[in-house]
Amino acid sequence: MSNFPSFKSKVPYTRDVYLAYAIEGAERTPRYGYPIIPKEFCYQGVPAEIAQWDRRSQVSNPGHTAMSFYCKDEYLQPVLSDPKSYVEKLRKYECVIGMDCSPFDNMPPWIADHQIGMNLAITYFFGKSGLKVVPNVRIGGTEGSVESLLCYPKGILVSIGTNGFTRSLANRQIFTLRVSQIVNAIRPAGILVYGPVYEEVFATAKLAGTPVYRYDSFMQKRSRLRKQGEEANHERE
Numbered sequence: 331m332s333n334f335p336s337f338k339s340k341v342p343y344t345r346d347v348y349l350a351y352a353i354e355g356a357e358r359t360p361r362y363g364y365p366i367i368p369k370e371f372c373y374q375g376v377p378a379e380i381a382q383w384d385r386r387s388q389v390s391n392p393g394h395t396a397m398s399f400y401c402k403d404e405y406l407q408p409v410l411s412d413p414k415s416y417v418e419k420l421r422k423y424e425c426v427i428g429m430d431c432s433p434f435d436n437m438p439p440w441i442a443d444h445q446i447g448m449n450l451a452i453t454y455f456f457g458k459s460g461l462k463v464v465p466n467v468r469i470g471g472t473e474g475s476v477e478s479l480l481c482y483p484k485g486i487l488v489s490i491g492t493n494g495f496t497r498s499l500a501n502r503q504i505f506t507l508r509v510s511q512i513v514n515a516i517r518p519a520g521i522l523v524y525g526p527v528y529e530e531v532f533a534t535a536k537l538a539g540t541p542v543y544r545y546d547s548f549m550q551k552r553s554r555l556r557k558q559g560e561e562a563n564h565e566r567e
Contacts (some may be wrong), residue, residue: 339470352413352455357446359480362443364450369483371457373425373464376487379428379460380524380545389423397445398427398524400491406430413452420432427522428453428466429491435471437505443474464489464522467512479515488518492525502531508532 333367350490356365377396381389381405384401399406401533409416433442449468457463465482466489469475482488490509512518513534520541521532526546534544 333363342480345453349413349451349455352451356454358387359477362474362477363452364447364474366479366481367450367454367457367463367465367483369486371454372483372486373462374487375424376520376543377424377464377522380522382524382547390394392422392424394424396425396427396522397423398489398491399430400465400524403491408450410452413455415460417456420456420461425462425464426456427464427524428456430466430468430491433468433470433472433475436564437470439470439472439474442470442472443478446470446478447475450478464490469508469511476511480511482516483517484517487517487522488512488516488517488567491526492523493529502528506531513540514539552562 353365358365368526373396378387378394379391380396380398382401383397383399384405386397389395389397389498399409405427410431412530424439431445431448433445435442435443448466449466454461464487467482468491469478469481490512492505509531510533513521518539518540520543522534523532523542525547527542529536532542
C-alpha cells in the first residue's frame with residue numbers, strides 16, 4: 331500500500347491516441363474518410379528557402395523559410411504523435427510543408443493508405459490551427475491513393491519530395507507515373523521539389539505549364555559545399 335496521498339483531478343482526462351482531434355470538423359472523402367484540405371489553409375506564395383525539421387537550428391530567416399518534414403523517423407515521430415505540441419514552434423516559419431510519411435510501393439496497401447492518412451490528417455490540423463500549409467502530395471499504387479487526390483483543392487501550390495526515391499531508373503519510372511497522376515488530378519499552380527529534379531519525372535508538369543521550383547536538400551547543400559572546398563584546396567595546391 332502506497333503512503334502517498336491520492337489525487338483525483340476534477341477535469342476528465344481523455345487520451346486521444348488516434349488523433350481524432352486533428353481532423354475534427356473536416357469534410358471527408360466518401361470511402362476512406364480522408365480529410366479534405368480547404369483552399370484557405372494553403373499557402374499562396376513561393377518560399378525563398380526550404381529547411382528540414384531536424385536541421386531547424388540552422389535556419390537564420392524563418393520568416394522566409396518553409397519547414398519540411400523530410401528527416402529520419404526518430405525526428406519525425408514526435409511530431410506525428412503529438413502535432414498539437416508543435417503548432418507554436420512552427421508558427422514563425424513562412425509556411426509548413428505537409429508531412430512526409432512515405433507510402434512505398436513495396437508496403438502492404440493498408441500501411442501505405444495509413445501513411446497517406448497521417449500526412450493528410452496532420453496537414454489538415456496545422457492548417458486548421460492557423461499555419462499556412464503546402465500539402466506534400468504522396469501517393470502509392472493503392473485505391474486509397476487514388477481517393478486521396480480528392481483531398482487537395484485544384485490549382486494550389488503543392489510539394490513533392492524526391493529525396494531517396496528517384497536514384498534508380500526503375501524508381502524514376504514509378505515516380506514519373508505518380509507525378510503524372512498528381513498533376514492530372516490537381517492541376518497545381520506550382521510544385522515545390524525538395525531534392526533532385528529529373529526532366530522525365532516532371533515531364534507531365536512541364537507539358538501542363540506547371541512551374542517546378544527546385545530546392546536543394548540538406549545533403550545536397552552539404553555535398554556542394556564539400557565539393558567547393560575540395561576545389562578551392564586543389565587550386566591552392
